Amino acid sequence: MTTALPPRFPITRPEIERVVTAFYAAVRAHPGLGPIFAVHVTDWPTHEAKVADFWANSILHERVYDGSPMAAHVNARNVQPGMFSTWLALFDAVLARELSPDQAAAWSALAHRIGRSLRAGVVDRSTLPGGIPKLR
DSSP, X not given: OOOSSOOSSSOOHHHXXXXXXXXXXXXXXXXXXXXXXXXXXXXXXXXXXXXXXXXXXXXXXXXXXXXXXXXHHHHHSOOOTTHHHHHHHHHHXXXXXXXXXXXXXXXXXXXXXXXXXXXXXXXXXHEEGGGEEOOO
């Protein structure tokens, strides 16, 4: 697919798919994240393909992703703000294992920006003004 914008950094679609597959294998094995994802994901290949489309959209500017990560995380109802640091640490470990240092650093920076946005959306919905937790 030809796009008007160049990729954010040099990476191929197969590399993106490899990282996504490796990440979700690590998620399924993770004692904290695995059970959270297991509640929501029953078809891993379809989930991984959708997430690969998200990253291809974000990095390669492909227009193949159709969804709302914010809505998905909010609607899950079991995603807590503190989980994002665990998610990002695991993602960073996979990036370091699967990609060159430059690719890993660039993708990590993007993932951390997106993670901050998602975390803020979850926090904003779970707190009252002044950061007071909502109890219901």
